[in-house]
Amino acid sequence: MSCMTLWNLIFLLFIYAAEGQCPANTTSIFVIAPRTINVPLTEPACLGCRFLNNQGDRITFSDGMWSRGGTLTLNDGDFNGNVSISTTSDTIYLTLNYPDDVVSVGDTLVCSSTQAGSQNTVTIGAFNFLNPEISPSGTAYVTEGSNLTLSCSDPGNTGTTNYVWLNSTGDALTSETTSPPLNLQLNLIQRSSSGVYTCSSTKPSELPGVTMDTSVTIDVQYPPEVAVSHGSISLTTNESVTINCTYTGNPSSFNVTWQKDGSLLIDADSQIDTQSTTSELTLSLVQMNDSGSYVCIVENIVGSTNSNQVIVAVQVPPEPVxxxxxxxxxxxxxxxxxxxxxxxxxxxxxxxxxxxxxxxxxxxxxxxxxxxxxxxxxxxxxxxxxxxxxxxxxxxxxxxxxxxxTDPLTPPHSLSVLSLGSTETTIAWAAVWNLSTQYQVMLSKVEDCNYDPITIVVASSGETMEVYTITGLKPVTNYTVSVTAQFVMSNMLSFMSQPSESISFLTAASAPSINQSVLSILGDDTLIIQWSYLHDGGMDLIHLRVHCSSGISINLTDATITSIAVLRVENGLYNCTITSANSINSTSVLTNTVQVTNAPNACTNTPTISVQGSACALSKTAVFGSVVAGASIFCSIIAVVVTLSICFLYHKKRSTMTVAVTPMKEESVYNTGDGSKSPLAPVGIAWEACESTTQETKEATAK
Known part of the structure; x- marks a missing residue:
């Protein structure tokens, strides 16, 4: 023993304490040399006695014993079972469940072995190592999410004491300190933080192996957590359903209620069965008034929690719009x-x-x-x-x-003129919706009661604006136009809108238009040239020229004439070009071709001038330009035909026409009828007629 230092002893004490077989939850002390111990006599204590040789090795023995004061041998079970003794090959253990029933301060306990040839004396000293003081103590009830500070203070121990906070598994939550108070800060406490927290104090240099602990229980409380078995339920009438509500929380004392659409349900309204962790709501033979939102409400001292809504829909046919x-x-x-x-x-x-x-x-x-x-x-x-x-x-x-x-058919609108010509005009209007619609364009002359309106059917183009060109108009003429929509159904039913607004337009002037011209033969040697006007171009006619083959050319200042007779023509092919002019322009047309085959070889001695047509107008003068004449006598004389459209308005109107004949050659002679011949000179022939409603052919002899 003399060779061992104090530090060797302390080191060995820790090693042996770690290897001991003392019961759990006791203060364990190993004795390898005489010593004084300071342990609480009110707490279980276990002493393990070993013997060492000079080399520090354990000595085995089998005759070890414990005694009090070296005189009272202690046996297993003494003091009403308060003494427990057990041995190993190199250790004898003494356990005192209640030490103060066996020893007092100042007493000694001796372990000895004859085989080891040694003994160790343990002196019971005064215990001056107190449990730490902690705050809060006992059980601390805290609400989840809150903060808590655990404080460990020195109860008045002497000497150096180490303090540390441990959790329920013995893990250190703080570093050791010798300068209390030692605080443990718990922030935003969760329910997993519930458990025992211990402030453990030790005096490793004075009381090796002795710990003094004080614990607090943390009970983290939280409001109920609630779950329901359904999110939504669809039923038909007279079906049944059970909604299950489960819940947990701390504390686990719950008050459970059910609500429908915010109103409390009682067991008389439904079947409610509530247990410690579940509550069932049964709806039997449901009707339309059972539809609604159901909520399970669970409450403990911490708070109240509503479950998710359970939507119960009792399905029926829909209500009308x-x-x-x-x-x-x-x-x-x-x-x-x-x-x-x-x-x-x-x-x-x-x-x-x-x-x-x-x-x-x-x-x-x-x-x-x-x-x-x-x-x-x-x-x-x-x-x-x-x-x-x-x-x-x-x-x-x-x-x-x-x-x-339904509304009447919408009339077209926004009628307008896009372009204006002399004989045609392009109009446009906003379309009436529907591809099966067609339109009627109604055209009439302004201030002409004798002009029958024209109706033109126009198919819809399907565009938003309809465009149509009206043709066959007369120049410099006022027209009025409107458009009517016509809706034609597949079954041929037809619906007409009201006409659109009417618009008027004046056609432009143009050259005259000769509608048709005809060349024919009268008798054996008379050509009849006839033509008509489609229109005069909206201007007065100022010139008429007829030019025929074989050199016949006639210029007339009276451009209203529409037929001419050429007498005493020779055999041959003939066609004529008729040219009419107004102040805008002129127009020419070509007649058909005819052939004269039976003309006499010589002229008669008494030529006559035939005037065919109307003599209703005032005196007129037809001036002939050139006349084809024979070598010695006049073989061709041109007769003038005058036709007026207003003729039929007069009855038996007498008037005089004078015709002047101009020869083509001065040597031409004209037979005056008395057997003498004289050079052909301009001559006027007076002709008087009594006009009737029919056209006549009159002859007058030159004088």
Whole structure:
């Protein structure tokens, strides 16, 4: 023993304490040399006695014993079982469950072995190592999420004492300190932080192996956590369902209630079965009034928690639509409505039935949020009856009915002239919607009661603006035009709109237009040239020229003449060009070709001038330009035909016409009828006629 230092002893004490077999939850002290111990005599204590040789090795023995004061041998079970003795090959253990029943301060306990040839004396000293003081103490109830400070203080121990906070598994939560108080800060405490927290104090240099602990229990409390078995439930009438509500919390003393749509349910309203951690709500033979939002409410002293809503939908056929209204056009009706209660089942379709006196139709709309529909291709100015029903998976609503009349066919509008010519004009108007629409363009002359209006049918182009060119007009003429829309159905029913606004336009002036010209033969040697005017170009005619083959050329200042007779022509082919002019321009047309084959070889001695046509106008003078003459006698004389369209307005009107004949050659002679011949000079022939409503041919002899 003399060779061992104090530090060797302390080191060995720690090693042996770590290897000892003392009961759990006792103060364990190993004795290898005489010593004084300071242990609480009110707490279980275990002494392990070993013997060492000079080399520090353990000595084995089997005759070890414990005694009090070296005189009272202690045996296992003494002091009413308060003494327990056990041995190993090199250790004898003495356990005192209640040390103060066996020894007092100042007593000695001796362990000895004859085989080891040694003994160790343990002196019971005064215990001056007190338990730490902690705050809070006992059990601390804290709410989850709050903060807590645990404080460990020195109770008044002498000497150096080490302090540390441990959790329930013995892990250090702080570093050791010899300068209390030692605080443990717990922030945002979670329920997992519940448990025992211990402030442990030791005096490793004075009382090796002795610890003095004080513990506090942390009880983290939190409001209930609630779960329900359903999120939503769809039922039909007379079915049943049970909703299960489960909950946990600390403390686990709960008050459970159920609400429907915010109102408390009592067991008389439903079947409610509440246990410690579950509550069941049973709805039996449900009806429409059982539909609603159900909530399980669980409360403890910390707080109250509502479960998620359980939506119970008792499904029935949908309710009818509401607020049915309509907007109409001439060919369509737009219906508007608000959806009624869907019967707790999504609306799958909306059915619209409609009818008139001649037609029935149905439209089915798939969807659950539709609130309007357009029914097209209807008849204008027609009464239609509509019926709307909604359908869900359970059934069909009652119908809602409405009758409306479609509008008259919309008249075209924005009628305008795009381009203006002398014989044609292009107009445009805003179209009436519908590709099956056609239009009637109505044209009339301004201030001409004798002009019958013309109606032109124009097919719709389908464009937003319709464009049409009116042809066959007369120059410098005022016209009025309007457009009517016509809606033609597939069954050939037709509906007419009111006419559009009328517009007027004045056609432009142009050259005259000769409609047709005809060259024919009268008798054997007379050419008849006839023509007519389509229009005069809107201006007075100022010149007329007729040029025929074989050198016949005639210029007339009276451009209203529409026929000429050329007498005493020779055999041959003939055609003529007729040219008429106004102040704008001139127009020429070519006649057909005729052949004269039976003309006499010589002229008669008494030529005559035939004037065919009207003599209703005032005296007129026809001036002939050039006349083809024979070598010695005049073989061709031109007769003038005058025709006036106003002729038929007069009856037996007498007037005189003077015709002047100008020879082509001075040597030409004219037979005056008395047997003598004289050079052909300009001569006037006076002709008087009594006009009737028919045209006549008169002859007059030159004088």
């Amino acid at each position: 509401m607020g049915l209204m309509a907007n109409t056009t001439s060919t369509s009706v737009t219906l508007y409505w608000s959806l009624g209660f869907d019967g707790n089942s999504n609306i799958t379709e909306i059915v619209i039935n409609y009818s008139s006196s001649s037609y029935n139709g149905t439209i089915t709309i798939v969807g659950d949020m539709v609130t309007e529909a357009v029914i097209r291709n209807l008849h204008p100015s027609t009464i239609y009856s509509f019926s709307i029903t909604t359908v869900n998976d359970i059934g069909t609503s009652n119908p809602v009915r409405l009758s409306v009349m």
